[in-house]
Amino acid sequence: MATVPDLSKENTTPGQPATNSFNVEKLPHHLAIIMDGNGRWAQERNLSRIEGHRAGAESVRIIVRTCRRIGIPILTLYAFSKENWQRPGREVQALWRLLSRYLKSELDEMMEHSIRLNAIGDIQELPKSVNRLLVDTMNRTSANSEMLLNLALSYSGRTEIVRTAQKLAEACVANQLKPAEIDEVVFSQNLYTSDMPDPDLLIRTSGEQRISNFLLWQMAYTELYVSPIYWPDFREAQLMEALADYQRRERRFGKTGEQQAKEV
Template structure:
């Protein structure tokens, strides 16, 4: 693996917290706590190997369907993570970007997210994206509504609409598309995560449950990515021409 084949943007579907706890006969929330520690390791590993953008699927729009006590515990963990990690993000000069429906989160979480984004907004080399209350389908719906309003206001010519314009109305505007999507726990679904943005991403499926995902597993995913040839619809001969 060389600097030329390190992905600029890695996105991770962090799966397996509940199963990790179940295997050890522990409460599910303990799996989520250990998962939060894995987040810290992933952020450190990303910087170690020169990955400039790391986006983590922290809480989906579907996760509200979980038992209320688990949802409450997840929100408490998120609150604690934001409070504990802001100083670390500043120390590491990592910008925080949040993608998802802010307005549906508890007010204290919204406040912490806004404060964390504001405190790190001037950092430009590394970005940590947190997908919270995120779903790709709701993202597209929100983008379509935004475009319709702009067209109605006369600030957007609907006939000139192209994908680049659509990108500017997505939650991920001004973020590069992921080059590599990692999913842990052995599952093989994208689960409504960055579906448009991942159109040409490489997919890496790890059998490791998220709380056990460490620097060595991150490095393995990067090595597999580096060994692949990305053709974007072209032939190998065309790429070499």
């Protein structure tokens, strides 16, 4: 059985499960994470919500590095939903400052380790300076191939589906496509995620048991894992627990266990 290499001791957490027991073939190819709980983490410590987001940014760094080291090729992080625009303006502006700092501070590491940055969502809605920095970082990392890091920004799963339907309808009106030719494959090819597989595993932190309008089409057969840990405290140990749980599952995709066994 092929196994993943041991993690380096950098940023490790006491009690972290050993990684040499993981079957590398059974790691998720595409991992998605709803990073939830920054505000409650801060509130419990009598800190501002902005301090919670700062702490959460460090978890982003650690989880990205960990996924790269153990060989997860695609990581999608739900960073900012369309609904998040309803939050206080001061908090929203702080989030964009944090994103800008992250993009600037992590560019060298993304280049060194061949991490390609991508964004999904209505990124034209971001502040102009943030949008320019984001697009510039995406362009600079576009040739990197070891890992794909997706940031969902100003993203809504329902909006993505509606716009895809509109795009296909326009193609039909223009006689570029026939309605009968529209199937799941064609629909998927017109989503933000058209060039990547659907997520194998979704992790949501903070204990909330909902998917919050995230990748609604893509998660038809995604395994779900809910961690009670707030995002700022979600580090290697918690990620390894989620991955170990995932590897114990049998993914059937609507088939019986016997059918799956015959296909292995």
